[in-house]
Amino acid sequence: MHGTPPAQLQHYSIAMSEEISEIRVGRNVPTDPPRVSIIIPNYKTAQYIAETLESVRRQTFCDMEVIVINDGAPDSAELYEALGPYYDEITFIDKKVNSGTSATRNLAAGYARGTILSFLDGDDIWHPTFLEELLRFKDDGGYNMAYTDAEAFGQLHEKLQDLLHANPGETCEVTRDLMLQQRVHCLPSGALIDKDKFELCGGFDPSVRRCEDFELWMRFTFAGVRIGYLRKLLFKFRFRPESGSGDLVQRVERGRDMWRILQSKLSFSEEENRQIETNIKYQHAGVLRAEGRTAVYRREWDTARTKFAEASALAAELHLPVAHRMRMAGVRFFLNLSPEIVRLAQVGLRKRETAFLPGEQ
Numbered sequence: 015m016h017g018t019p020p021a022q023l024q025h026y027s028i029a030m031s032e033e034i035s036e037i038r039v040g041r042n043v044p045t046d047p048p049r050v051s052i053i054i055p056n057y058k059t060a061q062y063i064a065e066t067l068e069s070v071r072r073q074t075f076c077d078m079e080v081i082v083i084n085d086g087a088p089d090s091a092e093l094y095e096a097l098g099p100y101y102d103e104i105t106f107i108d109k110k111v112n113s114g115t116s117a118t119r120n121l122a123a124g125y126a127r128g129t130i131l132s133f134l135d136g137d138d139i140w141h142p143t144f145l146e147e148l149l150r151f152k153d154d155g156g157y158n159m160a161y162t163d164a165e166a167f168g169q170l171h172e173k174l175q176d177l178l179h180a181n182p183g184e185t186c187e188v189t190r191d192l193m194l195q196q197r198v199h200c201l202p203s204g205a206l207i208d209k210d211k212f213e214l215c216g217g218f219d220p221s222v223r224r225c226e227d228f229e230l231w232m233r234f235t236f237a238g239v240r241i242g243y244l245r246k247l248l249f250k251f252r253f254r255p256e257s258g259s260g261d262l263v264q265r266v267e268r269g270r271d272m273w274r275i276l277q278s279k280l281s282f283s284e285e286e287n288r289q290i291e292t293n294i295k296y297q298h299a300g301v302l303r304a305e306g307r308t309a310v311y312r313r314e315w316d317t318a319r320t321k322f323a324e325a326s327a328l329a330a331e332l333h334l335p336v337a338h339r340m341r342m343a344g345v346r347f348f349l350n351l352s353p354e355i356v357r358l359a360q361v362g363l364r365k366r367e368t369a370f371l372p373g374e375q
Contacts, residue, residue, distance in 0.1 A: 049128055054082045295331070
């Protein structure tokens, strides 16, 4: 079945007819518009998506529709099989070609009938009361968007148990100042967004390939969108090396580069721009450390020494904690004395990180 979406995104919509090969609406999908539209994109998540859909089935809040959209994925055949038990209760959009997460989410949002959007990744899992509790919090606070915290699970999550450390210390309304201080870590799987505000701000920008969610949240603050943070663990975020997070260096680079993208788009004040320049330096120090660790794993000792020397100089300029600078000094000392010791230590102490290294180790 083919159709026309009830609404178009203003800035970042894509050509519908060229992208879609099939739209299948399940026979048990309610005809009345629901309150919440849950959008689940697939790109290499077919082996996990049944678990994700089961978590949606178990929700205590039921006024919703589920839209699964395939982003021209290489695991499409596996996806079709995984969706077998769910076709009657979902809307399935099958795209011919891969266009990226942002464009895919925007396309599905154009077909969503709910007043509230949720962008649930196809490998994440909601707790049964996720929708009920987050909707209540959103309604009670009068927020246009609300988000909550995630537990980490899957591969390589041993040291990172949750995302509470990356968010404010208490439930609150999110301000641009909190975002500029890098105290906001909101994942799309843990957020509910008013559809009219999403459309007003143009949706996700497909030209932003990394941190596209943070870029949109920042645009929200300029548009007067009220964002509420519920400090509670209500969903599970899956860590896996093959996810779209990128390798070790890319994941650190994207945080640095995002600030330049935002500066090119938005009118920050002089004080805000000063904070952004500091953020960029902090992020660049992280890039240097990541490049240094990658060089260590590859036994590129001269490169490793150079990167850690540059990172140490920037750490001193930024007045990073003494303990951090002492660890850096220790790494540099042993890189000169016996670099294999550094490699053995990093492999042993950073097992989760090793899987995200670029190229072969």
